[in-house]
Amino acid sequence: MTDENIIKLYFDRNEQAISVTKNKYGKYLYTIAYNILHIKEDCEESVSDTYLGAWNTMPPKKPNVLQTYLGKLTRNISLKRFRNNSTQKRGGTQTDIALEELSEILASDNSVEETIERDVLLNFVQRFVKGLENEQRQIFIARYWYMYSIKDISQKLGYSESKVKSALKRSRDKLKDELKKEGLI
Amino acid sequence: MTNAEKLLDVIGDVQDEYIKDVPKRISAIRNRKIIKWTSIAAVFTLIIGSFSYLLGSINWGNAGLGVTGQCAGGYFYYQIPNDGIYRYTPKGESEQLIKTKFSQRYDYSFVVNDTGLFYSKGDNAVYKIPHNSDEATLFYEAPKLNELELSTHTSTDIMVLLNYYSINNFDYCFKEIVVDGVSGKQNEILHEYRDTFDSQLYNEYIEKGYSDDDAYNKANTSKEFDADEIEYKLGNRTLVAKNVEDGIIYTLEENGSTLLKEEDILWEQPEKATEDYIIFKIGESYDEVGFCFADYYIARANGKDSRITSSKAIPVQGDDDYLYYIDYDDNIMCVDTRSGEEHILMYQKDLSYKTMFSDGKYIYTADYDNETPAQCYEILFDENLKPYDLHLIDDDIMK
Numbered sequence: 001m002t003d004e005n006i007i008k009l010y011f012d013r014n015e016q017a018i019s020v021t022k023n024k025y026g027k028y029l030y031t032i033a034y035n036i037l038h039i040k041e042d043c044e045e046s047v048s049d050t051y052l053g054a055w056n057t058m059p060p061k062k063p064n065v066l067q068t069y070l071g072k073l074t075r076n077i078s079l080k081r082f083r084n085n086s087t088q089k090r091g092g093t094q095t096d097i098a099l100e101e102l103s104e105i106l107a108s109d110n111s112v113e114e115t116i117e118r119d120v121l122l123n124f125v126q127r128f129v130k131g132l133e134n135e136q137r138q139i140f141i142a143r144y145w146y147m148y149s150i151k152d153i154s155q156k157l158g159y160s161e162s163k164v165k166s167a168l169k170r171s172r173d174k175l176k177d178e179l180k181k182e183g184l185i
Numbered sequence: 186m187t188n189a190e191k192l193l194d195v196i197g198d199v200q201d202e203y204i205k206d207v208p209k210r211i212s213a214i215r216n217r218k219i220i221k222w223t224s225i226a227a228v229f230t231l232i233i234g235s236f237s238y239l240l241g242s243i244n245w246g247n248a249g250l251g252v253t254g255q256c257a258g259g260y261f262y263y264q265i266p267n268d269g270i271y272r273y274t275p276k277g278e279s280e281q282l283i284k285t286k287f288s289q290r291y292d293y294s295f296v297v298n299d300t301g302l303f304y305s306k307g308d309n310a311v312y313k314i315p316h317n318s319d320e321a322t323l324f325y326e327a328p329k330l331n332e333l334e335l336s337t338h339t340s341t342d343i344m345v346l347l348n349y350y351s352i353n354n355f356d357y358c359f360k361e362i363v364v365d366g367v368s369g370k371q372n373e374i375l376h377e378y379r380d381t382f383d384s385q386l387y388n389e390y391i392e393k394g395y396s397d398d399d400a401y402n403k404a405n406t407s408k409e410f411d412a413d414e415i416e417y418k419l420g421n422r423t424l425v426a427k428n429v430e431d432g433i434i435y436t437l438e439e440n441g442s443t444l445l446k447e448e449d450i451l452w453e454q455p456e457k458a459t460e461d462y463i464i465f466k467i468g469e470s471y472d473e474v475g476f477c478f479a480d481y482y483i484a485r486a487n488g489k490d491s492r493i494t495s496s497k498a499i500p501v502q503g504d505d506d507y508l509y510y511i512d513y514d515d516n517i518m519c520v521d522t523r524s525g526e527e528h529i530l531m532y533q534k535d536l537s538y539k540t541m542f543s544d545g546k547y548i549y550t551a552d553y554d555n556e557t558p559a560q561c562y563e564i565l566f567d568e569n570l571k572p573y574d575l576h577l578i579d580d581d582i583m584k
Contacts, residue, residue: 076197
């Protein structure tokens with residue numbers, strides 16, 4: 001079923017919308033959740049919450065790209081769950097590692113202006129990502145959006161591990177430099 | 186929320202097309218592996234001779250192109266990896282001009298312009314085949330070197346990139362030179378970088394107790410040359426790529442005035458050049474990561490220059506009034522350069538993963554990853570000579 005017809009099911013308040021979404025995007029959403037949470041039960045709950053979130057927000061929201069709209073819901077829900085879980089236990093998950101990598105860019109909690117608006121940071125990040133070369137951007141998104149490990153990125157995207165590591169290091173260095181130039185750190 | 190968590194949170198809201206790219210790439214890689222391993226399995230069922238012969242004879246990309254093609258002289262030229270270079274005539278068929286030998290390590294480097302096809306196996310020789318011929322002649326020969334690549338320069342001249350390095354790989358020279366596309370005569374040198382290593386001096390410093398790195402730096406001399414200005418003739422216009430910083434940062438000028446925005450950086454090597462237009466890449470910055478691509482700048486002989494943003498494929502010029510590009514939503518877009526108005530010519534699923542070529546009469550779509558055949562479309566024009574549709578005339582130009 002096309003995305004347009006699936007969205008129409010949501011707008012018609014037809015409960016088939018959930019099962020159709022699950023059939024088409026369930027695996028994709030589970031992958032996103034798993035890369036963040038790594039615990040089956042938590043992943044299943046995040047994905048279920050995604051379907052609920054989709055049901056509650058469509059209408060009025062009418063996403064241009066349903067896949068990424070759902071993906072973003074799952075990612076946000078999973079990250080929130082991850083933050084709640086991490087107060088209880090620490091682990092070497094990919095999310096932990098990704099946060100550690102991003103922490104190198106932002107040295108301490110005091111280095112980002114407290115009053116900086118999310119929109120300003122988002123606008124900056126969108127411009128930064130747009131300015132990356134295709135391959136570098138794919139690797140950056142695979143790491144910090146999808147939370148794939150270096151090894152997974154290498155195998156799935158068809159690049160050597162050294163290329164992936166090198167591309168990520170350069171992206172982070174560039175991100176840090178541009179944050180400084182913009183006066184955001 | 187920590188700062189890192191804030192950043193991770195905000196990254197979640199990047200543009201949709203970039204998020205979609207990753208699963209698309211994953212799918213393309215997975216399918217390519219399936220095609221490759223299927224081919225190997227089929228081959229191993231045969232009674233075979235030499236294993237290396239079999240590897241050389243397998244065409245990994247028999248469905249598509251894998252290497253970018255080019256339009257010139259009314260034809261479409263393309264290369265199939267491990268197979269050879271072909272010339273396709275619209276509404277006709279493909280003709281193999283050059284066959285890749287199984288003993289060759291690399292495919293050909295080739296470029297086409299208004300005068301014909303130029304190709305090289307990467308050794309020191311460049312050959313030329315004029316458009317209406319299939320006879321190849323030796324066109325240019327460089328002094329003994331290790332690697333040679335060809336690139337676009339103007340509608341008639343070609344750019345030759347030469348790499349020399351000695352057996353011990355310490356002496357190194359890199360040159361970019363312009364060769365006249367008609368006479369084969371070497372014209373200007375655009376860039377040259379040369380490292381010369383004195384092994385005797387190196388040994389002396391080692392004996393004095395210097396570290397390996399320090400001794401190498403003492404024994405190695407580097408020379409660098411970057412052309413301050415590179416001229417491009419376009420009709421009656423003379424455009425100049427002007428070096429403003431260390432051979433890295435260039436800007437584009439005409440009659441002493443810049444054609445670009447203040448923050449623009451020109452990639453001085455054109456993407457495509459005909460007698461009617463030249464397409465340049467424009468970057469936002471150039472740092473240790475490299476050239477950060479932003480837009481394409483299309484300079485035209487008639488003076489009606491334009492810019493294209495957010496295009497995955499190099500925009501192609503139709504006639505003076507229209508150009509085409511593939512957008513992120515899998516559409517082939519047509520832009521009226523007089524008004525800036527755009528309209529969709531064609532939608533095709535996953536088109537944004539393809540590259541596109543055109544000579545203003547036909548459009549060719551080709552796959553980066555050899556998954557689907559290359560196709561040829563005729564551009565249809567209405568009574569006002571405005572493109573309104575594409576008509577598929579060949580769904581597999583390789584057949």
